[in-house]
Amino acid sequence: MADTMKRLKAILAEVTDIQRAGAVLDWDQETYMPPGGIQNRADQASTLSEVAHRRFTSDEVGLLLEEAETEVANEPFDSDDASIVRVARRDYELDRKLPPELVAEIAHAGSAARPHWQRARKEAKFEIFAPYLQRAVELNQRMAEALGYDKRPYDALLNRTEPGLTTDQLEAMFEELRTAIVPLVAGIARHADAVDDSVLHRGFDTDKQVQYALDTVVKLGYDLERGRQDISTHPFSIAFGPGDVRITTRVNRDFFNECLFGSIHEAGHGMYFQGIGRNIDRTPLWDGASPGVHESQSRLWENLVGRSLPFWNHFFPSLRETFPEPLRGVDAEGFYRAVNKSYPSFIRVEADEVTYNLHVLLRFELENDMLEGKLKVNDVPEAWNELFKSYFGLDVPNDREGALQDIHWSFIGFAEFPGYTLGNIIGAQFMEKIRAEMPDLDSQIGRGEFGPLLRWLQENVYQHGRKFTPNELVERVTGQPISPKPWIAYVRKKFGALYDLEPVKA
């Protein structure tokens, strides 16, 4: 009998190793691969992914899972073995439900759509991309049918990435967010001059920025013995196991925020990865609980820590030593205010802490309407612009800055945006709990002490990997269901003070 778990774990380890090898290939492609390598790399990546998929979805794994389920039936829910079997079963069912032809069709449609999306965006002509978006909608509908759902097609897609969360649950939370953010954004717009961020554009030596960012994330607790930082067009974090978790950053001489906050964001993901228990290495548990929970950590470190006043009280002196010229005449508080300037913008990836969620809400609504046949693809730009106007009070000047801006739809990825907002919400929930247990957190941060915070997160969140679903994890850590209230309270307080707004009655 014990042999079953051993055999199951051996196959799961093999599958994990192959997927991690695929991740090394991805990292290399984004950092050092010469341009000529693209075709060979595509072949290698798709072979590895096929081989891992074939192995994991084999009948052999199905049989082993059945036997293993009996074997671990009496073990505690959160034991390693019971959790491995439970999560492997969930992955197995999802992977088996998707017909290989559909997976291949999606991959192919994504490759085919990409250049047309690029051209459509460049020329700001939605009609070029429309047929490919139509295809994306159909493929997502087919995927939802294949995966199955009780109520709404979006549930099926959401369940793949954020297991246990429902569209209705998100809708209720997003409505609560919308009600809080829209007036806040309008209030900030009326007091826009209260924050001056011109210092961020004064020209910062790029090599020094990259080094300063690296030094900073090391101080936060990102372990360079098991990591490294490289440059890439789009910053990302990636893990090949507990011993090797890498981050990348980018740097812009004329906009300070990109490099430092990009690095802290990725290091947040990185510290999560580095904190997952070695006891569950080479199992399906060794990963973040979900994209949303992962994002809670990047945003917790980037925004709740990195964009706080105590953080800048600690770091600003060394920053000014590194960049004496551009920082002449600026003090810690002025810099704190600058990095927190909020303004409505058309582009999601450039959005600040307050407005970001509105971008997500808009996409969530449109995706649901498309999936459920309530919104025709040809009407997407109009629907986009209307919603945008109602959320931000701005007229979208063209589709490049509107419905064509995101790459996600070109590779058929629906139901991916909510993870960003879940991250904001969950991060703030964890932080509320942390502050209750560590009332002197701000003083610690002000002294540059991040060890206790990191250890709290490791113990309560990171070590568990995928053992718990997002709902289970938040309930376990905070004693509450997932709720946007702590995040709303946080932004109201912080931006109310920054922009001198009337307090809102909660």
Next chain:
Amino acid sequence: MADTMKRLKAILAEVTDIQRAGAVLDWDQETYMPPGGIQNRADQASTLSEVAHRRFTSDEVGLLLEEAETEVANEPFDSDDASIVRVARRDYELDRKLPPELVAEIAHAGSAARPHWQRARKEAKFEIFAPYLQRAVELNQRMAEALGYDKRPYDALLNRTEPGLTTDQLEAMFEELRTAIVPLVAGIARHADAVDDSVLHRGFDTDKQVQYALDTVVKLGYDLERGRQDISTHPFSIAFGPGDVRITTRVNRDFFNECLFGSIHEAGHGMYFQGIGRNIDRTPLWDGASPGVHESQSRLWENLVGRSLPFWNHFFPSLRETFPEPLRGVDAEGFYRAVNKSYPSFIRVEADEVTYNLHVLLRFELENDMLEGKLKVNDVPEAWNELFKSYFGLDVPNDREGALQDIHWSFIGFAEFPGYTLGNIIGAQFMEKIRAEMPDLDSQIGRGEFGPLLRWLQENVYQHGRKFTPNELVERVTGQPISPKPWIAYVRKKFGALYDLEPVKA
């Protein structure tokens, strides 16, 4: 019927992709992997190698090969399909003959021996390593038995890497080399003062060295669109397919030769890889013909081109512009003489063009004697030192500079050294043929024109990949069997002139 080749090729492509993914992992490990990554990486590498091996040695491939052999029976020997089937069959038979337990035992014994070899070398105590070398001999004997051979156990090992070559054939060539080199080395030793290489140690800025080396190999024809150069402890070249072939180098401020000639050496391998036909991409043919033939290209570019007078007539002016201080008062010919200084040394990897082969001959002899039971492991140091004295006229001061210097025996690798000498021999044979067809080669090199040479090599050697065995390839290219005569004539002429020696009657 045509379906058979298609199915066979699909599996071979999959196996190639997995192996290439493994190569990306190796490259990363030697260049950028953080120290903590070692255990995860070992797992990933061994999983990929197992998965590729399992797939390639499956019964399915055996059946497809049988059918395919009938299918290609009437195709020309050098057609792509006939060659794919022939070479895949050869690999298949060898891989099937090795019991997986033996492969695992060898891998395990290698890992176990490594630290003991390191300590033995450090403390110059052969007895620490002796039991592990004993185990290496036994494992190599078992491997030879498993693979099978007609005459000598070494044949079985040699046939894996240099298919078609026999131990007797090597022995005859090595004897011819020994007879020629030993007196040449003695002659050079008597005229040692004729060449002054002090300029090489004058201190060369390391960043500039690395850039100069890269600029140089690009001029030779190494394609950066499909390649890149990084730094590693031991320089190497590695290919992930025709679109991505990388080299590494190392740099020493106080010894000029390391970086530039290391880079040219690896770029020689790299240009070979970059020249293999895309028509045979993702098949077992897409690789160098053998380690020996591969080495013929690294050494042809490094020594026959890079250490020639016309080469320095072209490059020295730009070198002096790059390094005005250390090169003050030196001219092209003086620099050419310096980079060619020959002196007997104890360490193989530091040996010059003339003495290098003697190091290989010595190891070849000892490995054969160990395998055939004529030499006991405990007597290896004595045998080593005796041979060394007879070849170089020097007394080996300790085993660290003698029998313990190479890493190869620690990972059970026998029959690997001859490839280096085969490279020297075959490179000189090709060069003799090239000079016959391109009588103005030296003028071309003097003008910095390397295109015609590279194209000749691409057309005659590189494009074929593994289609031909070393014997077949040399016969096809030069019309002659493999022979050391052109190399002997080359070193006698070059070093006779450099050291002002009496001409030898051939």
